[in-house]
Amino acid sequence: MLTQSEENYLKAIYSLSEDQKEAISTNLLAEKMSTKPSSVTDMVKKLSVKKLISYQKYQGCELTVVGKKRAIQIIRKHRLWEVFLVNNLNFGWDEVHEIAEQLEHIHSSKLTDHLEEYLGFPKVDPHGDPIPNKNGVFEKINKSIALSDVDTAVKGIVVGVEDGSSGFFQFLKRYEIGLGTEIKVVEKFNFDLSVLVLIDGKEISFSSVVANKIFIQIK
Amino acid sequence: MLTQSEENYLKAIYSLSEDQKEAISTNLLAEKMSTKPSSVTDMVKKLSVKKLISYQKYQGCELTVVGKKRAIQIIRKHRLWEVFLVNNLNFGWDEVHEIAEQLEHIHSSKLTDHLEEYLGFPKVDPHGDPIPNKNGVFEKINKSIALSDVDTAVKGIVVGVEDGSSGFFQFLKRYEIGLGTEIKVVEKFNFDLSVLVLIDGKEISFSSVVANKIFIQIK
DNA sequence: ATTATTTTTTAGGCATGTCTAAAAATAGTG
DNA sequence: CACTATTTTTAGACATGCCTAAAAAATAAT
Ligand SMILES: [Mn+2]
Ligand SMILES: [Mn+2]
Ligand SMILES: [Mn+2]
Ligand SMILES: [Mn+2]
Numbered sequence: 001m002l003t004q005s006e007e008n009y010l011k012a013i014y015s016l017s018e019d020q021k022e023a024i025s026t027n028l029l030a031e032k033m034s035t036k037p038s039s040v041t042d043m044v045k046k047l048s049v050k051k052l053i054s055y056q057k058y059q060g061c062e063l064t065v066v067g068k069k070r071a072i073q074i075i076r077k078h079r080l081w082e083v084f085l086v087n088n089l090n091f092g093w094d095e096v097h098e099i100a101e102q103l104e105h106i107h108s109s110k111l112t113d114h115l116e117e118y119l120g121f122p123k124v125d126p127h128g129d130p131i132p133n134k135n136g137v138f139e140k141i142n143k144s145i146a147l148s149d150v151d152t153a154v155k156g157i158v159v160g161v162e163d164g165s166s167g168f169f170q171f172l173k174r175y176e177i178g179l180g181t182e183i184k185v186v187e188k189f190n191f192d193l194s195v196l197v198l199i200d201g202k203e204i205s206f207s208s209v210v211a212n213k214i215f216i217q218i219k
Numbered sequence: 220m221l222t223q224s225e226e227n228y229l230k231a232i233y234s235l236s237e238d239q240k241e242a243i244s245t246n247l248l249a250e251k252m253s254t255k256p257s258s259v260t261d262m263v264k265k266l267s268v269k270k271l272i273s274y275q276k277y278q279g280c281e282l283t284v285v286g287k288k289r290a291i292q293i294i295r296k297h298r299l300w301e302v303f304l305v306n307n308l309n310f311g312w313d314e315v316h317e318i319a320e321q322l323e324h325i326h327s328s329k330l331t332d333h334l335e336e337y338l339g340f341p342k343v344d345p346h347g348d349p350i351p352n353k354n355g356v357f358e359k360i361n362k363s364i365a366l367s368d369v370d371t372a373v374k375g376i377v378v379g380v381e382d383g384s385s386g387f388f389q390f391l392k393r394y395e396i397g398l399g400t401e402i403k404v405v406e407k408f409n410f411d412l413s414v415l416v417l418i419d420g421k422e423i424s425f426s427s428v429v430a431n432k433i434f435i436q437i438k
Numbered sequence: 439a440t441t442a443t444t445t446t447t448t449a450g451g452c453a454t455g456t457c458t459a460a461a462a463a464t465a466g467t468g
Numbered sequence: 469c470a471c472t473a474t475t476t477t478t479a480g481a482c483a484t485g486c487c488t489a490a491a492a493a494a495t496a497a498t
Contacts, residue, residue, distance in 0.1 A: 005485065026446055039486055041447055046484090058446060058493060089333040099327050106321045114308040224455065245476055258456055260477055265454090277463060277476060 094169025313388030
């Protein structure tokens with residue numbers, strides 16, 4: 001049985017591995033976990049002994065096949081609970097992440113599977129992220145593109161946002177942006193990487209920080 | 220924010236306080252928590268500093284008003300989740316306790332309240348135990364009586380069972396006993412405190428252990 | 439190739455929650 | 469009222485997960 005901390009490390013390593021093929025460095029993982037590199041070293045040693053990651057001193061770490069499966073199961077639980085909170089308990093999509101961070105650590109595969117069935121085997125969570133099935137399989141249908149990478153004059157609909165701070169969700173709510181919102185890129189400014197977009201007839205300027213976190217699907 | 224361990228101690232103290240008016244002794248609490256008296260001493264000191272219990276060396280402990288409220292909120296969550304698991308996720312009443320032991324520690328009063336509403340403000344959990352409302356108020360309608368205390372020839376229907384091991388639930392399932400089952404006490408044996416009962420036309424002998432855990436309502 | 443910088447690990451410490459063994463306090467008995 | 473038995477607390481230890489400060493290794497720069 002893994003501790004919550006161990007599970008959170010596995011999730012973090014998995015998440016970072018999606019962005020890069022190479023091993024995850026101690027410092028990068030420390031950053032992600034909001035902790036100190038020395039703490040990370042302690043933990044990767046432990047996870048390595050448990051064969052959940054491969055780790056060589058000074059060489060960073062990578063999930064083993066078993067470790068990756070564990071990570072995906074935790075993500076599965078996280079996203080299923082988020083669906084439940086939004087669809088059934090009337091939470092906003094901006095309120096569920098923190099609670100799901102707790103619920104993802106409940107140990108009962110039967111619970112997870114029954115919940116999935118109860119929810120009608122959803123394919124994506126409220127933020128547009130795919131939900132792995134019982135066997136850890138999920139489609140990376142996310143051929144979405146960050147607003148910052150969209151060409152001028154191109155439009156699309158929001159299919160995902162990066163799991164971020166509650167401040168970011170507040171921001172989205174303020175501008176009435178959610179899954180399905182249509183956004184058109186009007187102009188891009190190189191000097192500060194900001195993006196001028198058109199939403200529901202209104203022009204809005206997004207900073208590069210925001211433009212990097214909103215993902216749209218074109219056509 | 221309380222740790223899971225602290226919350227479990229509060230629950231245990233509350234539970235023991237229902238059976239006795241006096242302060243809860245260190246040994247009794249250790250027994251209930253399946254831990255050692257020395258560990259209990261450590262914890263009661265901590266809870267005392269936090270003003271959740273009153274505690275004087277060698278004199279046992281009692282919940283403060285604040286501590287009692289906390290305990291009741293945890294019980295509220297436990298029972299609401301049990302209702303959800305049985306009513307919505309198709310779990311059997313004998314399978315939900317362990318999972319609820321985990322779910323009761325999720326910190327979000329909004330979640331609890333939304334769940335309660337979603338479930339339709341249930342008054343009792345799947346084991347017949349009352350569910351406190353948002354303000355910690357609940358009716359002790361449990362004028363039920365343990366089988367061991369029922370007089371000979373008296374009959375009633377099962378309205379509750381003591382939260383016990385999964386072995387106990389297996390036992391109940393084997394004899395097809397659930398909420399609503401009619402049981403008649405045929406004879407009581409003083410030499411071993413066993414009870415001979417009649418269920419659905421069949422005579423069964425219950426040990427005193429079992430007779431103490433099944434609660435029926437008469438007439 | 440040597441020095442400087444950055445990254446990573448080690449060493450030692452702290453808080454939580456548990457344990458065993460021993461000491462202290464309380465309760466029970468004649 | 470002493471003496472014993474039980475209960476409870478203390479002392480010291482261990483595992484987990486985190487920290488700071490210092491040492492060691494790897495990487496970059498001169
Ligand atoms: Mn999330
Ligand atoms: Mn988490
Ligand atoms: Mn229960
Ligand atoms: Mn619990």
